[in-house]
Amino acid sequence: MSARIINGQEVAQQIRHEIRQEAERLKSAYGISPGLVTIIVGNNPASVSYVTGKQKTAKDLGFYSVQEDCPEDIQEEKLLALIDRYNRDPKIHGILVQLPLPGHINETKVLYAIDPDKDVDGFHPVNLGRLMIGEALFYPCTPYGIQQLLIRSNIEIDGSEVVVVGRSNIVGKPVAMMLCQKAKGANATVTICHTGTKDLSYHTRRADILIVAAGRPKAITADMVKEGAVVIDVGVNRIGVTQEGKARLCGDVDFDAVKEKASAITPVPGGVGPMTITMLMLNTLNAAKRSLKLS
Ligand code: GUN
Secondary structure, eight states: OOOEEOOHHHHHHHHHHHHHHHHHHHHHHHSOOOEEEEEEESOOHHHHHHHHHHHHHHHHTTOEEEEEEEOTTOOHHHHHHHHHHHHTOTTOOEEEEOSOOOTTSOHHHHHHHSOGGGOTTOOSHHHHHHHHTTOOSSOOHHHHHHHHHHHHTTOOOTTOEEEEEOOOTTTHHHHHHHHTSSSTTOOOEEEEEOTTOSOHHHHHTTOSEEEEOOSSTTOBOGGGSOTTOEEEEOOOEEEEEOTTSOEEEEOSBOHHHHTTTOSEEOOSSSSHHHHHHHHHHHHHHHHHHHHTTOO
């Protein structure tokens, strides 16, 4: 059996179409455009590429978008002051500080500084706490994208065995927390595996849905996957450059071998990646709607 390839680009486009329509409605009914500021410190190539993609998508959707490029050696107080300026700017509904930050800046302090109502990344401890109790304002974008990809691909989550490989605050922990909520598109039995897990294959082979955010190419091989499982590959590993000079990417899953065993699988690129940016736009749209205090 060869797996169905889950096309993240297609699902993302469908959601972007819905976002564009809703943004146009907001504009004509209330005269506001969703506003997003992306803040980048330094010029790490991966971060520059992510932020460029976010800005381009925001503009394509007709959002008001601002990019702030800060020097690598910016003082922490200056960065905090910049965030505070946008916290108070009524045209801006979403603030995103691209991570990782240089070592001299306290990442936690920066994430705390963002107004939780404008935290479209969903990384503020208030929002992560709200997510845990099923009262989220914003879901972190990659976990939200994974959940939407599963739902819109008609994959049954309710009652399934989900195994997450990786325990980052950005992907592993929040996606696990989202999928175990008693809610639609969730209600799964979730296991989190990490570098301290003694027998990784024992767990991954039990998964109906295997979500891999390990940060290691080919961390998951075919023998680690159950026949018919759904495999979501969150890995973005840069393994050289293409003929066009773009970064050559591969995921955390041995795609060619695992696709012969899985029932559905996401490719890299073209799987989870396009969904992450799209969910950022959805969070920004929703932040703009919340700012109207309609209900
Ligand atoms: N670095 C890697 N992924 C992300 C993300 O989703 N948001 C931010 N702000 N930084 C990141």
